[in-house]
Amino acid sequence: xxxxxxxxxxxxxxxxxxxxxxGWEVQVHERSPAALQSRGAGIVVHPVAVRYxxxxxxxxxxxxxxxxxxxxxVDREGTPVFxxxxxxxxxxxxxxxxxxxxxxxxxxxxxxxxLVGFEQDADGVDIRFANGSTERCDLxxxxxxxxxxxRSLLLPAVQPVYSGYVGWRGTxxxxxxSRETREAFRQTIIYHVMxxxxxxxxxxxxxxGGVAPGTRALNFVWYRNVSEGAAxxxxxxxxxxxxxxRSVPPGEVREDVLKELRDASAELPPVLREVxxxxxxxxxxxxMDVEVPRMAFGRVCLMGDAAFTARxxxxxxxxxxxxxxxxLATALEGNGADVAAALREWEPGxxxxxxxxxxxNRRMGERxxxxxxxxxxxxxxxxxxxxxxx
Numbered sequence: 001x002x003x004x005x006x007x008x009x010x011x012x013x014x015x016x017x018x019x020x021x022x023g024w025e026v027q028v029h030e031r032s033p034a035a036l037q038s039r040g041a042g043i044v045v046h047p048v049a050v051r052y053x054x055x056x057x058x059x060x061x062x063x064x065x066x067x068x069x070x071x072x073x074v075d076r077e078g079t080p081v082f083x084x085x086x087x088x089x090x091x092x093x094x095x096x097x098x099x100x101x102x103x104x105x106x107x108x109x110x111x112x113x114x115l116v117g118f119e120q121d122a123d124g125v126d127i128r129f130a131n132g133s134t135e136r137c138d139l140x141x142x143x144x145x146x147x148x149x150x151r152s153l154l155l156p157a158v159q160p161v162y163s164g165y166v167g168w169r170g171t172x173x174x175x176x177x178s179r180e181t182r183e184a185f186r187q188t189i190i191y192h193v194m195x196x197x198x199x200x201x202x203x204x205x206x207x208x209g210g211v212a213p214g215t216r217a218l219n220f221v222w223y224r225n226v227s228e229g230a231a232x233x234x235x236x237x238x239x240x241x242x243x244x245x246r247s248v249p250p251g252e253v254r255e256d257v258l259k260e261l262r263d264a265s266a267e268l269p270p271v272l273r274e275v276x277x278x279x280x281x282x283x284x285x286x287x288m289d290v291e292v293p294r295m296a297f298g299r300v301c302l303m304g305d306a307a308f309t310a311r312x313x314x315x316x317x318x319x320x321x322x323x324x325x326x327x328l329a330t331a332l333e334g335n336g337a338d339v340a341a342a343l344r345e346w347e348p349g350x351x352x353x354x355x356x357x358x359x360x361n362r363r364m365g366e367r368x369x370x371x372x373x374x375x376x377x378x379x380x381x382x383x384x385x386x387x388x389x390x
Contacts, residue, residue, distance in 0.1 A: 001023075001024045001138045001339075002026075003015075003025070003026050003027070003141060004029065004141070005027070006029050006115045006140065007029075007142065007143035008028045008036060008109060009036065010093070010097060011143040011303060011321030011322065012030075012141070012143035012304075013028070014052060014322045015141050015303065015329070016104055017052060017100060017104055018052065019141075019329060020108070021329075022329060022333055024332075026108055028108055028109045029113040029114075030110065030112075030113065031149075034111065036097065037094070042092055042169075042171070042204040042221070043090065043315075043318050044316075045065050045088070045089035046322075046385050049091075049096070049319045050091070050096070051326065052100070052322075058103060061089060062211070064096065065090055065091040065205065066203045066204055067089050068090065068187045068188055069187045069188075070083060070085055071083070071084045071085075071191070072188050073190075074191070074192050074269050078269035078270050078271050078272075081376070082376035088189055088202070091205060092204045092205045092219075098209070112131060113131060113133065114129060114131075115149050116130050117153065118153070118300065120298050120300060124136050124137060124138050124299065125137050125138070125139070125300060127140060138337075139300075139301075139332075141301055141303060142300065142303065143303050145304070145305045146160055146290055147246050148302065148305070151302055154294075154302065160290050161288060161289045162228050162287075163286075163287040164225060164228065164369065165223050165287050165365070165369045166223070166224055166287060167221055167222070167312060168222040168261060168276075168284055169221050169282060169283055169285065170220055170275075170279030170280075170281065171204070171219045171220075172275055172280070173218075174203065174216050174217060175215070176278060177274055177278060181218075181271050181274050181275065182213070185201065185203050185218055186203075188202075189201070189202040191376070192268065193368065196225050196370065197368070198223055198369075199220060199268065199276075200220070201219065201275055203216050203218055205217065220276055220279065221312065222276065223368065234257070235248070235257050235284055236248055238252040238253070240252075246285065247286075249283050250281035250283045251281050253281075261282065265277055287365065288309050288311075289309060289310070290305065290308060290358075291308055292308065295343075295347050295350055295354075296344060298340055298343075301328070301343050301346070301347075303324035304317075304320065305317065305321065308354030310354075311358075311362060313365055314357065314360055314361050314364065316361075316383065316385040319385040320385060323353065324350050324354075327349060327350055328342075330346075360387075360388075
């Protein structure tokens with residue numbers, strides 16, 4: 001049985017190694033012509049996101065993540081106003097990618113192969129790529145992200161919906177900040193809520209994988225309201241004058257837009273302001289919602305952000321993609337060669353999971369950015385894939 005996976009990021013890689021382990025012939029097709037690189041994004045670890053690495057003794061949790069044991073909210077001066085025990089682990093995109101990619105044979109992973117079309121019949125799927133190559137498979141898994149080409153072909157009416165705010169992200173080495181700031185983040189995730197905005201910071205592995213104090217990184221995510229139209233066009237236009245749709249990556253944010261961020265950081269508590277000001281290459285992502293009514297289409301399926309893109313507040317996007325992949329492998333294992341039956345079995349649970357995650361994150365974002373009802377003691381605001389704290 002042959003599986004073609006479109007999209008070579010974390011969700012696609014998880015699906016690839018799981019199906020490979022079931023005995024499938026797997027090929028991964030990534031549209032980027034160059035090797036994927038981290039943009040400095042931190043990830044809150046949910047068990048399903050690292051399950052493959054831990055279950056297969058590829059890497060213990062402490063080798064691919066940084067632990068924290070408390071959640072702290074601080075006021076404008078940096079004084080803690082709420083503290084809660086919370087056993088978190090944090091990792092980085094590049095850390096998980098490197099670990100998963102290292103366990104998939106190189107000849108199964110293809111760069112510069114952008115999907116442009118496909119047709120299916122009772123026996124398989126014929127795929128066409130922009131470089132002129134073709135492939136026939138028994139199953140096409142579409143894990144090509146928020147701007148999914150596959151979704152645009154299958155469900156052209158479903159488009160990403162802008163939330164009204166963007167997420168600024170950036171990192172700095174914890175060895176570069178002051179001792180006070182480094183100590184504040186040693187085992188802690190820190191939040192600060194302000195009118196129409198909130199920011200969180202936490203430690204993550206460094207780009208080279210360092211996890212010990214003094215060798216790790218500090219990561220910030222700052223949600224700021226930006227009106228759709230001219231204001232959004234302003235921040236999403238890069239140094240070369242190109243209007244970016246999904247992200248202005250590190251090094252491409254214009255100096256005037258960076259200055260606006262640095263100036264705004266003056267309103268932050270000192271411990272958070274230092275990380276924002278010292279981050280050398282912060283980047284911008286517009287916060288989007290994507291919801292699909294279907295994920296299974298005969299021998300073709302959508303998974304991860306290609307199906308449901310949830311706002312980041314529950315910190316479960318990577319976990320959702322991994323959960324889709326694990327459930328897919330289970331359904332395929334239980335249905336033998338009947339791919340369509342496996343996808344019909346797989347779809348209802350993943351539709352329900354994705355729909356609820358999008359709705360919950362939307363409520364959280366509205367409370368923070370527009371309603372002013374984000375309260376530290378409210379446990380419904382906690383991270384979780386299956387529910388707050390779960």
